[in-house]
Amino acid sequence: MPAVVNIAAYRFVSLDDLPALQRAARERAQACGLKGTVLLAPEGINLFLAGARAGIDAWLDWLRHGPAFGERLAGIEVKESLSDHVPFRKLLVKVKREIIRMDHPTIRPEAGRAPAVDARTVVRWLRQGRDDAGRELVMLDTRNAFEVDEGTFRGAVDWRISKFTEFPAAVEAHRAELEGKTVVSFCTGGIRCEKAAIYMAEAGIERIYQLEGGILKYFEETGGEGFEGSCFVFDGREALDPALRPRLDRPAEPAEAP
Template identity: 35%
Template sequence: MEKKYSILLYYCYAEIEDFEAYREEHHLFCIENNLRGRIIISPEGLNGTVSGLKEDCEKYMEYIHSDARFADTEFKEEAHDRMAFAKLHVRVKPEIVHSSLRHINPRKRTGGYVEPEDFKKILAEESEDTVILDVRSNYEHNVGRFKNALTLDIDNFRDFPEKVKELDHLKGKKVVTYCTGGIKCEKASAYLLEQGFENVYQLHGGIIKYGIEAGGEDFEGKCYVFDNRITADVNSVNPSIVSKCFVSGVPTDRMVNCANPECNAHIPMTEEAGWLMDGCCSEECRKHPSRRPYDGTGYYQKNTNHYNPLKGVKREAAKLS
């Protein structure tokens, strides 16, 4: 089956002085070109995952690159058979990835880039002098991670600086960080340098680019992604499953969000267990009065009743009604 849609993953650290006005312009462009996704605009740059027909995604990439501030933005593009988002959100936030590292500017200092093919060689060497460091959260690396990678017990990226205190014994080694698309590594590697680590690098483009350009070899499990897919295949060379069903313990790489919105845990769960538990991680959550109806996917849109994609867009809005 021909895959007529694309999913774009990208980020760009670049100063945006007029971020409120640019948000309006950017939002309107996406509406006019039938794009959906989650886009963050902040004084420090852009971060987005966008979905649409291939030709509309091409227009979007041209739009981004036409702005001198974002001319060097690198897109990770994946083919898909449908829209990966139900809605469009273009939001203004203080940072393009939530962290406790606002003082760090990756445009001034960050870890050196390691391209996918070179990263593959590093994985194959398995040198005791090199550490592969996963800077993602627990629910992400629990479903997929690189072979022999060091993972951190963190629930959010903002907890990363606190965990670095436990890594002092690695300061004499070569440290190569990785994340989903590269954005977290820009600040994580810079912070490691700030804390006295001298030999710090990062996988350029993250797990997604590694899968596209190097076949994803030795990435075990699936990659957690932030769209309707929840997880994505990365490894076309030697794929494996590393996660187990939260309920039954059976190996599975199928991820769901707990149907109890007050829990919303990101957990591996088989289809059978999903239906058995109504998409919940526990009996307590299953009996919760706010439990959302389970449709077999384990993916839930945020509570956006009366959602209006034109909200906050002033210019030309009338023409689109």
């Protein structure tokens, strides 16, 4: 049985005194024996960490109920997978302008999310090729092109962006192609879609949903029906198959969280 627990989580919530939170998060993660990346910004937190079960559980308990964040992260949802080795060489805790860069500061998921759709509903829609009202279904991949190349939903729309800051321009260039359809935007763990779906709704796309929990939660709940290939992840495992098993399970330098 693999001994290493890998977690991915994010939450959009207003944070201040970021240097103090950075110090506290680093000290606690080190005390728990964890490696990976934690990003902090005024808009929230994004993290990818790995370690023993006891360390992960202790970190999450501190994150949700400890003195540093109070109860602001009590409801943070976590996606888990297992591996034989820790896929990071070190721990990085960084302060950023955004936890997922889009360069559109008016898009603030904390103020209100776009509608979300759960994994089992998406399975039903994929089988039908339409939503429950009979409208054509479009699966829209909001990830970067190199991530999409590892795997995506069968027939998904891919605008071949090289970084997320290109997404708004891609929406403007392709919005007519989405008119009259039900659009489900998706990404690795859900964070990009929190912003992407809001932007698309504000751009006038009427039926836009975000896939709750992203591809990783979809794998966890459905086994990956309709998904072809693997899901790229930003650590030494490189990609996970629909059973959440690493394609490559070896230590590597940590990549910056997406």
